[in-house]
Amino acid sequence: MPELPEVEIIRRGLAKRIIGDSITAIDIKVPKMFRGDPKAILHTPIIDVRRIAKVMIIDFANGQSLLIHFKMTGQLIYVKAGDVAIGGHPEKVYEQPLPHKHTHIIYHLKDTATLYYNDLRKFGWHWVVSTTKAAEMLGAEFAGVDVISPGFTLTFLENFLQSRPNRPIKEAIMEQRFIAGLGNIYAAEALWQAKVRPDRKVKSLKDNEIAALYKGIKHVIDLSLKYGGSSFNSYVDAAGKQGAFLKYAEVYKRSKDSLGHQIERIKQGGRTTHFCPVCQK
DNA sequence: GGAAATGTTATTGT
């Protein structure tokens, strides 16, 4: 999925457009991606668009909710005459008339608008559950403290890290069940900001390094929200503004950082980590 | 042909 700031931006764009509207029909082309009863959310007004961690939640007046997880390559596109909002993973194959080969679920809205869900890898899912049970159904994996919520404080980070002394720092801050929303890109960027190597063990970090990391996380998330919330430039709002966070990335997919240092790539927990061996100690 | 891709999630191992 897009990472958290991106989901947040999609949420805002969607909330502006679909609250008050309702769904008249749903085309499900890949049944395994849809859980629950699609009929349960038809012809009932949309009253809210929320987010838990990286999960989008659309609440309906009849007490049902639609949960959408984008995973790595999901994309949600709102189309109405003269208004297009796109959010999610950008791919060349997505740049063609909708619906296309990778459009798996289509929501038809009463207000002559259409929501297209595209997903190249089909990792994402859509799930209809009752609103009161949404958080419970998502479970502990999604109960982490949201990085853009007031609960994400320096004290929280310190306490959490204390419980994980032997983990590499990058893997620790990517544990979604404790910290919701830091994905592979932002974790790497935050560590660059903090000048801490991603493979350092948590217990080797000094207090001031943890404080720098906390600031780095905040900075990177704020920057991303500011520049369109998109880790890639796939988001277009009604005014045609594109998200462009990656232009400001220091290490992710870069060969050099802004100081001209060569970026190294290593493997951590099955994911590629980018870092600068000169800046990060 | 091989590797990697923004993320979970299921399975296996300790």
Added chain:
DNA sequence: AACAATAACATTTC
């Protein structure tokens, strides 16, 4: 049992 490491998911691009 709890936790950590690994494979799996599906498809495209480099």
